Amino acid sequence: MQRISSLAACRELGGLAAASPGVCAWKKGMTCSKQPAAHQQLAGMSVRPFTGVPGAQSRGLCRRRFVFVGQKHRLFSSQPGADGPPGSSGGQPGVSVVGVPDPITWIRCKVIIYLINLYFEIDMSSAEFERGVKQALIHVSNMMSSGRYHKLVGIVSNEMIDYVKTRCKSLTDAQRQHLAVTMDDIIFMLPEDVSVVFDRYGRKYCFIVMRFWFLSTYEGPDDPEGTKIFKVASSEDGNPEKKIVTAVYEFHRELTRGASPDWTVTTVWHWHWKQAE
Template identity: 25%
Template sequence: MLLNRLCKAIVHTTSLRLLGASSSLSLRRSFALYCMRNSRKTVLPITSSFLTRCRNYSDESESQSDYVKLPPLTDDKPLVYPSFFKSLRSFIQVFFVIKPYLDMDFVMNEFLEGAKQALHTVSHKLATEDYEGLEGLVTQDMINILRNKISMLSSEQKALIATQPDDIYAMFPYEVGVMFDNNNAEQKFVEITVVYYVMKGLKKLKENPQEISMPIGMNPQLRRNAFVCNYRFIREFTKGVESAWTVNKINHFMPDNL
């Protein structure tokens, strides 16, 4: 079952940290004016008890009236699990293309820290429909797509989009790509797709684990608080061009809906 597989996939994200150490300084500068610089960094341990609860997941359907569901924000294919081959290719792109030829200071862990703050900032602006505040952070094409989709959501559904950094249970770079313009060999771009596992209210849950009275898959409150987010970042690395990371693809969805 999906939620059970999702929990198992969290374990595999640890190996993906080998891709490097952290987001380039330009990503942090790009979001510096928008992000919460003083937010406390938390380590999110993966405990055996959490995985045990996931194994007991039940796919017994719940009535639509039981809780508010967030439909996927876009029609893009939902990305949930790591891909071994894409991870291997990403490793090669980072250490044998990006670092030696495009940005010797690039470190994946730093990038992911900036990506975490980007999720917090962008998701809150989407939840409040502050599209002007997204200019420079998200491409205009993506803003237009999200505007049309979010306009059809209820206020309760819009509120589900907002994500706190402490809600992120795990995250990993799903794919790293280096692109060249066919008409201009000097023009280079890097795209990095990030997958986030989110549990709303995770901080409070970790502080009060005794509140979990049943396995996570059978606990309606926990099931309705589980989300996955897909963000794709792009930056131009053409020599002599000053560029910053922006988001050109966004999706939020609930595993329980897939």
């Protein structure tokens, strides 16, 4: 089983790396010694219907677009007219695949995502969902880079906005600017944990943790999660050397009937912050 899943993951990685122009502080299953309020515990949580993961409801919920609070029906940067960051990162270096993510985590998340889609009709494997989480990474990283934290209100939880401000204050202006990500920078992403949680009042919540691998001109030690899976070719045109770094974002949505379908970012973590430690 492990061999089969490794081959499947490698096939996905290979396809994405070939199409590109060109695990760390957070470990498997969201366990980390420096985890910043990742799973915010809701009062009275008692039932965990899926193994190892935090909520779920009846099939009465219909399929909905992937939207964030305050950003209903906004276009993604890959679509015409999207309001993502201008421009792209230009000519990207070649990227080759040298490893695969943890296959057990990959299989577990795929199974849970399938069950959530089956029971709640929320497809977290869809292209629309993938575009949505990428756009969230781009928007949040660019607002952090420019210091416009007020632009995160309604998209990122208030607790995480305070955490982000604290982490970014420890960076120099140049280091903070390296936080910005464009769509062309993103190489690959995978779910690291998927959770469905009930509370004692019958409310249901869904959490999904996504890890992103992307290119950056960040100056600092190599990200072991990046070098473990990808290798970047040396730049031959005089442009700054790029490294593959990672970021971890957690997305939260209430599944209770009648609740808002919006997703909120409840965890933000960037490898760049290791510079300030």
